[in-house]
Structure formats: structure tokens, C-alpha cells
Amino acid sequence: MIPIFKDLANAVRFLSIDAVQKANSGHPGLPMGMADVATVLFKYYLRFNPKNPSWIDRDRFILSAGHGSMLLYSLLYLTGYKSISIKNIQNFRKLNSICAGHPEYEKNTGIETTTGPLGQGLANAVGMAIAEEKMKKNFGSNLINHKTYVIASDGDFMEGISHESMSLAGHLKLKNLIVFFDNNKISIDGPTSLSISDNYKKRFESYGWSFQEVNGHNEKEISKAIKKSLNSKKPNIISCKTVIGYGSPNKAGKSSSHGAALGEAEVELVRKKLKWKYKPFEIPKEILGEWRKIGEKGILQEKKWNQNYNKKNKKVKVEFLRTINDKLPKNFSKIIQQQKKKFFSLKRNIASRQSSASVLEGITNILPELVGGSADLSGSNNTNTKYSIAIKPSNFKGNYIHYGVREHAMAGIMNGMALHKGIIPYGGTFLIFLDYCKPSVRLSALMGLKVIYIFSHDSIGLGEDGPTHQPIEHLVHLRAIPNLNVFRPADTIETLECWELALKNSNIPSVIALSRQKLPFVTEALTQKNMSSLGAYEVKKENPNPEVVLIASGSEVQIAIEAFEKLKEININSKVVSMPCQELFDKQSKEYKEKILEKNSLKISIEASSIHGWEKYVGLDGISLGMKSFGKSAPIKDLYEHFNLTSNNVVKLAKKMLGK
Numbered sequence: 001m002i003p004i005f006k007d008l009a010n011a012v013r014f015l016s017i018d019a020v021q022k023a024n025s026g027h028p029g030l031p032m033g034m035a036d037v038a039t040v041l042f043k044y045y046l047r048f049n050p051k052n053p054s055w056i057d058r059d060r061f062i063l064s065a066g067h068g069s070m071l072l073y074s075l076l077y078l079t080g081y082k083s084i085s086i087k088n089i090q091n092f093r094k095l096n097s098i099c100a101g102h103p104e105y106e107k108n109t110g111i112e113t114t115t116g117p118l119g120q121g122l123a124n125a126v127g128m129a130i131a132e133e134k135m136k137k138n139f140g141s142n143l144i145n146h147k148t149y150v151i152a153s154d155g156d157f158m159e160g161i162s163h164e165s166m167s168l169a170g171h172l173k174l175k176n177l178i179v180f181f182d183n184n185k186i187s188i189d190g191p192t193s194l195s196i197s198d199n200y201k202k203r204f205e206s207y208g209w210s211f212q213e214v215n216g217h218n219e220k221e222i223s224k225a226i227k228k229s230l231n232s233k234k235p236n237i238i239s240c241k242t243v244i245g246y247g248s249p250n251k252a253g254k255s256s257s258h259g260a261a262l263g264e265a266e267v268e269l270v271r272k273k274l275k276w277k278y279k280p281f282e283i284p285k286e287i288l289g290e291w292r293k294i295g296e297k298g299i300l301q302e303k304k305w306n307q308n309y310n311k312k313n314k315k316v317k318v319e320f321l322r323t324i325n326d327k328l329p330k331n332f333s334k335i336i337q338q339q340k341k342k343f344f345s346l347k348r349n350i351a352s353r354q355s356s357a358s359v360l361e362g363i364t365n366i367l368p369e370l371v372g373g374s375a376d377l378s379g380s381n382n383t384n385t386k387y388s389i390a391i392k393p394s395n396f397k398g399n400y401i402h403y404g405v406r407e408h409a410m411a412g413i414m415n416g417m418a419l420h421k422g423i424i425p426y427g428g429t430f431l432i433f434l435d436y437c438k439p440s441v442r443l444s445a446l447m448g449l450k451v452i453y454i455f456s457h458d459s460i461g462l463g464e465d466g467p468t469h470q471p472i473e474h475l476v477h478l479r480a481i482p483n484l485n486v487f488r489p490a491d492t493i494e495t496l497e498c499w500e501l502a503l504k505n506s507n508i509p510s511v512i513a514l515s516r517q518k519l520p521f522v523t524e525a526l527t528q529k530n531m532s533s534l535g536a537y538e539v540k541k542e543n544p545n546p547e548v549v550l551i552a553s554g555s556e557v558q559i560a561i562e563a564f565e566k567l568k569e570i571n572i573n574s575k576v577v578s579m580p581c582q583e584l585f586d587k588q589s590k591e592y593k594e595k596i597l598e599k600n601s602l603k604i605s606i607e608a609s610s611i612h613g614w615e616k617y618v619g620l621d622g623i624s625l626g627m628k629s630f631g632k633s634a635p636i637k638d639l640y641e642h643f644n645l646t647s648n649n650v651v652k653l654a655k656k657m658l659g660k
């Protein structure tokens with residue numbers, strides 16, 4: 001038997017529906033509907049090497065509609081990725097199976113990103129396409145020159161993040177981006193006509209995308225459209241008219257095929273209809289062989305690429321490997337130490353957002369992989385420095401992205417850049433607008449990506465802009481996300497240290513929360529050690545066994561220091577702990593934690609934010625000063641007094657608690 005196109009596509013369909021049936025859970029409709037499109041892409045166009053899933057110049061394939069995960073697993077198994085065996089597919093949705101309910105990013109497996117929350121994959125793909133262009137600019141088109149392909153569904157395009165990220169992609173003219181729209185006009189509630197009547201052609205063309213429409217079950221039409229996209233000067237969307245649950249006599253074209261196993265009887269009917277004579281999980285060797293041949297094409301492609309790579313001079317090769325393997329330059333730590341000495345000698349009283357800009361000025365030129373940006377708040381977040389050059393449409397020489405007022409896209413795009421490898425993304429907005437990008441921040445953490453969020457205007461300390469702009473609960477939200485470091489530095493030295501930690505942490509994203517207002521320089525001694533790496537440390541202590549331990553972060557460390565001096569005047573022995581990162585403190589030894597928190601002392605925490613979570617450090621007898629309501633619009637001094645965030649209040653409370 002010589003397999004024909006339909007056999008290849010049906011292999012994808014049946015692996016998918018059999019796995020969903022066995023798990024009795026999952027989404028068969030999408031893999032059945034998009035099997036033809038995916039087969040054309042993998043058979044004729046996609047550059048990939050299952051023997052080396054991390055080959056840097058591979059095309060990226062993103063399943064933004066993550067619920068159709070079995071489509072991806074089937075393709076990876078059929079083309080010969082070691083990561084996905086037939087056993088894994090049989091264990092779809094079982095504990096610890098790589099074939100999880102929705103694709104979960106894992107390096108070197110072919111699963112390029114974690115998808116499931118609709119729209120995220122699209123933003124990731126835009127980030128990957130930017131990373132591709134940027135690396136191509138840095139290293140030349142014979143080292144980096146690939147496409148980013150995406151499958152996205154109705155739901156992906158309904159989500160706001162799709163509007164934001166596709167609009168930016170159109171503006172930047174990301175020509176190497178090719179999106180397949182699974183245009184089956186069905187979502188969970190039923191036909192999409194229940195909720196949407198967008199004119200997609202006009203919508204996407206208005207963004208500056210090239211739009212084509214094909215019958216998503218016609219090999220030739222699909223192939224012709226992809227071919228045309230390859231030479232486009234714009235990002236490409238191919239609307240594929242498909243039938244959800246294609247091949248199912250009773251469920252095709254209906255939302256009943258979207259998110260539940262078809263049922264044994266219906267699966268049998270699909271077998272009859274598509275003339276698939278094989279048992280569940282059985283792929284005849286001719287068909288598997290044909291798929292494996294498709295996978296093997298990449299070996300030669302990578303070999304050719306290696307020849308190009310080998311022709312490069314040593315300096316380029318070393319730098320290329322350094323960036324794709326996420327290694328910092330050899331002189332990085334030295335430069336940080338030099339900056340530290342300089343900052344210590346200057347002892348500047350500046351806002352931590354300005355400190356952050358000073359750090360960036362010192363490191364931007366030695367880190368060509370650093371790509372910064374802001375969601376239209378560059379001047380406020382201080383994310384752009386004199387070394388920042390804007391990335392422009394079709395011109396990726398720069399190192400700075402003006403994301404526009406698109407926080408969600410910014411975060412999703414940064415995830416995509418980090419996933420691509422070779423780029424370290426950082427991006428800024430006000431901390432309050434975490435609310436506009438939180439889903440992607442969560443995914444940075446879930447995937448363990450080196451993404452650096454610069455969230456300035458981090459408290460009521462921003463003053464007159466008032467409660468709509470003053471974050472209260474945001475630090476708590478962030479600290480509740482696993483695998484995320486939330487830094488809130490107190491002065492120029494801590495800001496430098498937090499940046500150093502963010503850049504050195506390869507598998508953990510970082511948030512650096514920064515003040516709008518000026519902060520006094522509080523570091524007392526110059527240390528080579530990165531004190532912030534301990535999460536918390538003593539900044540003021542004069543005598544052993546303090547009665548009171550004042551713990552503060554960021555802008556409130558100064559209040560703690562003032563209170564310390566006032567307590568000293570009335571003979572109360574206290575000490576001040578700066579806690580720039582709770583997550584890192586929590587990882588310290590029991591001995592260190594006890595040393596910092598002093599078992600038998602009264603503990604008072606001060607942070608201009610929700611007090612939720614501080615009880616962990618102050619204990620049942622301690623006190624937390626913070627925000628229990630929304631803020632107010634007023635000058636900063638009045639606000640701190642109004643909300644009792646003052647050293648006088650600290651002293652009053654300490655005296656009361658100590659009975660003095």
C-alpha cells in the first residue's frame with residue numbers, strides 16, 4: 001500500500017480521537033477538523049528535526065488553540081519525536097504524562113509553548129517572530145531564517161489579546177508569521193453566530209495582514225496559500241474553512257464534537273466513514289513510515305545549516321552559542337560590581353524606577369540579547385535609556401519595542417521571545433496594569449521563562465493619580481503565583497542587585513516593582529555579596545536581642561529606618577530588615593530566617609500595599625502596616641499620613657505593644 005495524503009491526515013485524526021476516547025476526556029473536534037491543514041504544513045513546508053527538537057533555526061509551530069492538544073501530540077509522535085511515544089499518547093491526560101490535557105512547554109520535546117488560555121499562543125508566536133527578526137539582524141540570515149506557524153481557533157480571535165498582538169504584528173510587518181485560522185464557526189455554546197459577526201477579512205487587513213481563505217480540507221488549496229505566504233511582505237493569515245469533528249457522522253459540524261470523547265459507537269462510525277480499518281492506536285507501518293520520512297527531512301536541513309554555522313568565525317560562533325544557551329557575558333558580574341561601587345559612592349536619592357534606568361544604562365551595551373519595551377509608558381517606567389533604539393516596521397536593528405497601550409500582548413510577546421531563545425525580554429507598565437496582563441505573567445511563571453517585568457508606580461506613593469492607578473492587592477496577586485520572583489528594591493543598590501538576580505535566574509521570571517517617588521539611599525555598607533539574593537537582610541542593627549524588628553520593602557524601608565532612630569531615642573532596641581524579595585527569603589535556611597526574624601521580638605511589617613501575607617513573618621502577635629482599602633488622590637505626603645504609614649505610627653504601636 002502506498003499511503004496517500006488522506007491516509008496521513010487520517011492517522012492524525014484517529015490517534016487523536018482514540019486517545020481522547022481512552023482518556024474519556026479531551027477535545028476531538030479540532031484535530032479532526034485541522035488534520036488536513038497540519039498534514040500539508042508538516043509534509044511540505046515545516047522545517048524541523050525531530051532528532052534535535054531545539055535546533056535553533058527550526059520553524060516554530062504553535063497550537064494556540066491548546067484544547068486541540070492531541071493534534072500536536074499526534075504530529076510529534078508520527079514525525080518521530082522521542083519525547084512522544086505511542087505509550088505517552090495512550091496515557092493522554094494521565095498523571096505526569098507529557099501528553100497533558102493542554103500542551104505544556106518542555107524544552108527539547110517539540111512542545112514550543114504552553115497553550116490553553118485562548119489567545120496566548122498567538123501572542124507568543126508574535127514574540128517568536130520578533131525574536132527571529134531580531135536574531136537575524138544580529139547574526140545574519142544564514143544562521144537565523146525561519147517561519148513561525150500558528151493554528152488558532154475562533155476562540156483565539158475573540159480574545160482581546162489577539163487584537164492587541166495581531167495589531168502590533170501588522171504594524172511591525174512580521175512577514176515570517178503565518179497563522180492558520182481554524183474557521184469552523186463553532187465554539188462551545190454553539191455556532192459562533194451567537195456571539196460574533198466580525199468581518200475577518202476586513203479586520204485582519206486593517207491590521208496590515210495578508211488574508212487568504214481556503215477550503216481547509218483541500219490539500220492543493222492549503223498548499224497554494226502557504227506557498228503564497230512564504231513570499232509575503234506582511235504577516236499572513238490563512239482562513240481555513242473546516243468542519244469541526246470532520247468524519248464524524250453524527251457530530252461533525254456540531255459543538256458536541258468540541259470537548260468530549262465521541263463515544264465508542266461514534267468512533268466506530270468514524271472508522272467506517274473514513275474507511276480506517278485499523279485498531280485503536282494502530283498506525284500501519286507504511287503510513288508511519290511515510291510520516292517518519294517527513295520527519296527525517298529535517299536532518300538534512302539541519303546539516304546544511306550546520307555547514308553555514310561552521311563557516312562563521314569563532315567570535316560569531318561563541319557569541320551565538322552564548323545567547324542561545326542563555327549565558328551571560330563573562331564580564332557581566334564584573335560590570336555589576338563596578339556599577340555597585342559607583343552607585344555606592346554616589347549615594348543618590350532617586351526613584352527606584354530611575355535606579356533601574358541607571359542599571360540598564362550600564363548593561364544594555366554588553367547584552368545585545370536584551371530587548372526592552374514598554375506599553376506606552378517608557379518615560380514613566382524608565383525602561384528606555386540612551387542606548388535604547390526603537391524596533392521599527394521591517395527594521396529590527398533596534399533593541400526596544402514600543403508596544404503601544406497593549407499590556408497583555410506585551411507580556412505574551414515577551415513569553416514568545418523568551419521561548420524562542422536568544423533574547424532576554426523586559427517590558428514595563430504601571431504595577432496597577434498587572435490587571436491587564438496577568439494571564440501572561442502567570443504563563444511566564446508556569447513555563448519558567450526568563451522574562452523581566454518592570455512594574456513602576458508600585459504603591460499609593462504615586463500620589464495624585466489616585467485609586468485607579470494605585471496598586472493595593474497587586475503584590476499579593478504576584479506573590480501568590482508559584483515560580484515567580486517579586487522584587488521590590490529600596491534604593492539604587494538593591495535595584496541593581498534585583499536586576500542582577502533577574503538576569504541570572506534562567507528558569508524564573510521576575511517582577512521588579514519600582515517607585516515613582518524619590519527614595520533615600522539606605523545601603524549602609526558596600527558588599528560584594530548580593531544581599532537581595534537572601535530575600536531579606538539587616539540594614540540597621542545596633543544591639544543584640546532587639547525588642548522590635550521592623551520589616552519593610554521598597555519605599556517603606558525609609559519609614560522603618562526613621563522609626564528605628566525614634567525608638568532609639570526612647571531606649572527601645574530595634575532593628576530594620578529590608579525584604580526586597582519574599583520568595584528568596586522563604587528559600588533560606590531555618591537558621592538564617594530565625595536570625596533575621598528574631599524569635600522573641602515584636603515584629604512590625606511596613607509595606608504600602610495589602611497586608612495580606614505579612615502575617616507569615618510578623619506572627620500572631622505582630623503588626624502589619626499597609627493598605628486595607630483603596631487609595632486616594634492626593635500628594636504623597638498626605639497619603640502616607642492619611643493611611644498611617646508613618647514612623648510616628650510605628651513608634652506609637654511599638655510602645656503600645658511593648659506596654660511602654
Ligand SMILES: Cc1ncc(C[n+]2csc(CCOP(=O)(O)OP(=O)(O)O)c2C)c(N)n1
Nearest residue numbers: 030116117118153154155156186187188258
Ligand atoms: C481564555 C480562555 N477562555 C475560555 C476557555 C475555555 N474554552 C476552551 S475552547 C473554547 C472555545 C471553543 O471554540 P473554538 O475556539 O472555536 O474551538 P473549537 O470549538 O473550534 O475547537 C473555550 C471557551 C479557554 N480555554 N481560554
